[in-house]
Amino acid sequence: YITAIDLQTQRVLTHIPAPNGAEGIAVSPDGKRVVAAEHNRPWLMVIDAATDQVIDHIQLQGYPQSQPDFNHQIRVRFSPDGKYVLTSYFITGLVTVLDAKNLKKQTLVPVTKGPMGFAFSDDGKTVLVSSQDWGTVSVIDLSGTPHYTGDFKTDGGVETLSFY
Numbered sequence: 001y002i003t004a005i006d007l008q009t010q011r012v013l014t015h016i017p018a019p020n021g022a023e024g025i026a027v028s029p030d031g032k033r034v035v036a037a038e039h040n041r042p043w044l045m046v047i048d049a050a051t052d053q054v055i056d057h058i059q060l061q062g063y064p065q066s067q068p069d070f071n072h073q074i075r076v077r078f079s080p081d082g083k084y085v086l087t088s089y090f091i092t093g094l095v096t097v098l099d100a101k102n103l104k105k106q107t108l109v110p111v112t113k114g115p116m117g118f119a120f121s122d123d124g125k126t127v128l129v130s131s132q133d134w135g136t137v138s139v140i141d142l143s144g145t146p147h148y149t150g151d152f153k154t155d156g157g158v159e160t161l162s163f164y
Helices: none
Strands: 002-006 011-016 023-028 035-039 043-049 053-059 072-080 084-089 094-099 102-110 114-121 126-132 138-139 146-153
Touching: 002 114, 023 094, 035 072, 053 072, 094 126, 102 146
Parallel strands: 023 072
Antiparallel strands: 002 011, 023 035, 035 043, 043 053, 072 084, 084 094, 094 102, 114 126, 126 138, 138 146
């Protein structure tokens, strides 16, 4: 399950059923929605933050089948402007860019194997995707149709990224 906590009182509000477990979780910039990746399959649970209820299940399109008990390591992030939800699928080298207003509208973007974390440029037109496996950072252009533009080397595996 996913636990909702009141941050001011630090009390548990409720436990939201997540029968398959959860791997990645993100809150929309406006705080109205929570999106969580399911543990053993490429699906997202959409939660209404006001009611703490699961309101939708969205399949990530184009993800290959793998062993159900595999740790898929799907990460989830909203873009800072709330326009996109991005997922990285570690075992495949795939990133999905979803329209936050219509999560069924998805663009699958192949990147370097082992994608994990995301960092967005201030203008919202570029996202950097870390690669734990290859020690690189992939660059995705979000202007127009999202697409991979290349990557650059780092000094080892990278899990998380941030802009300052």
